[in-house]
Amino acid sequence: MSLEVRAHYSLCVQDLDAAVDFYTKVLGGAPFYRQRNTCHVSLEGHHLVLHQVRSSPRWAKLGEEVSGAPIPHFGIIVDDERYERILSAASADRSVLIAPKRRRRGTALDHICFFVADPSGYPWEIKRYVGGAPPF
Template structure:
């Protein structure tokens, strides 16, 4: 199996500034890209994304690069070869994708391919492969 580089977790928060103070300030996690609905963190080398939920209610979906994404979700940032092999394995198994494998942030820093699916219990999974892994946490 190919070496895993980064765990990825997207989770709901009630207040982005509060999350920034806690994860960025108190925990010391460098902050990456963000907008009004989410904030990326370098969580000890792993990819954490806080999505605003509003009023402490569970978030049904967030927005990223103009697309709706299920929140919470988790997965891995893989190298391209492992990502492509996983996409083939999932297709060969007849797994239905929530988001078919596709390119995100086209032509922008942090460009990557991604795919979303749900496990049999309804947990949302995302698998990514960055064109340049050094751009995972860029603002």
């Protein structure tokens, strides 16, 4: 599989329905996967993930977990070879926050990911999709 590196945005929101309305009705995005507290939106070719959190988005505690992922975070989507190379380097650097885990099994978003922390502690998700390219 040939896959260029892609990024996604993962945002904390207080009101998921209001956020989905804004990103779809105002900015023209298209929701493509939704759970109780999370909605994935395709926005001009970008993957936007909205996570409803208890705290204010401006004051959300760095690393608060929603669905097993630290929020807020940035993420990159890579092919299998690059995924393994980054995992190896992150393991050697001891920067892995959350070990590799398969998520969303059996859906269009079926993927394997792990999380690392940059030197300031900001979390990054490293993700590879199972069975092909992402649906956005």
